[in-house]
Amino acid sequence: MKATRASSNRLYYLDWVRGVGAIVMLQGHAFDSFLKPELRPGPAYTLSQFVGGMPPAIFLFLTGVTLAFLMDSTERKQLPARQRFLTALGRSRYLFLLAFAFRLQLFVFGFPAAWQDLFRVDILNCMGISMALLAVTALARTRDRAWIGAALGLAVVFASPLVSSMNWSGVPWIVRNYLAPGYGSFSFFPWGGFLAFGVAMGSLIRIARDDGAQRLMQGAAAAGAALVLGGQYCAGSPYTLYPKSDFWLNSPAQTLTKLGATLLLVVAAFVWTRYGPTGGWSWVRQFGITSLLVYWVHIELVYGRAFWFLKNNLTVPQTVVSAVGLVLLMLTISTTRTYWHRVRAVLDDLGWDFGPRPERIPAD
DSSP states (O other): OHHHHHHHTTTHHHHHHHHHHHHHHHHHHHHHHHBOGGGTTSHHHHHHHHHHTHHHHHHHHHHHHHHHHHHHHHHHTTOOHHHHHHHHHHHHHHHHHHHHHHHHHHHHHTOSOOGGGGGOOOHHHHHHHHHHHHGGGGGSOHHHHHHHHHHHHHHHHHHHHHHHHSOOTTSOHHHHHHHSOOTTSOOHHHHHHHHHHHHHHHHHHHHHTTTTHHHHHHHHHHHHHHHHHHHHHHHHOSOOSSSSOOTTTTOHHHHHHHHHHHHHHHHHHHHHHHHSOOSSOOHHHHHHHTHHHHHHHHHHHHHSSTTTTTTTOBOHHHHHHHHHHHHHHHHHHHHHHHHHHHHHHHHHHTTOOOOOOOOOOOOO
């Protein structure tokens, strides 16, 4: 029974991890938008934003995992090298289209707004540029892609302080925002490193398959713990490799700590979905399978005009209540969407024609 369940839930734990990221993201944005400014130096806001800094790393890492699955699939189909590369590049194009559609919707709903907001480098843009730059790894075999992804991730992480210290004054601002670390954007350095590490992990998952999944997770747990402890040690050490480094902006110690925490979360999700309660609906996984919808809608609700009366106006207890309410609202929207797709599928089978259904980009 356990073996059957593990096989059928092969990607279940990845949805679960994505769902945790979505929930943490919701509380972080609620505190960022709704809490009174004079309360932000307090411990509640600090904890909220510290934990809330994990979702981008989680989402980028899991995007790398699914990109690795796509690359492995094209390799197993024995597609030519050029076709494998173009297929991976096509996923990047899709994310860029989503990113610009997202910014356009925010611009229209928030009008009047600065035109530069249309070209802000958000997490979807970072996914797009990272996928485009890493698409070349589709030319390698899956076994080689595992170590190539890890090596590229480390290169991006350790180069970030150097890239940050470069003189970018003569470079167009939009190019700078895509590449150089900055507090107002998700640049390739260092955020793209998470996607590269995800490519490595996704390749290892493909190599391990079901019979080696447990050993892989044991290794991931050890690596995750080592990264968290090592990252925290380096962060507190007076010695540094760089003449100038900002822990919250470009420090390899922070990035590797987040990577370690992400690996530990993946392991915890794997153990929970394999050995925890069986069957039934999971509200955490529900968030995971509709994470893009949750991200898109909640940004407009939290930072748009919908809840204008809450912005910068709540105490800590009131913000906690609003965060819980936001989670419940997004869960309702998420389940409604899933339920509608199921109803539509049944009606289509009965001969009701609703036109073509949008295809969900597969994770496998």
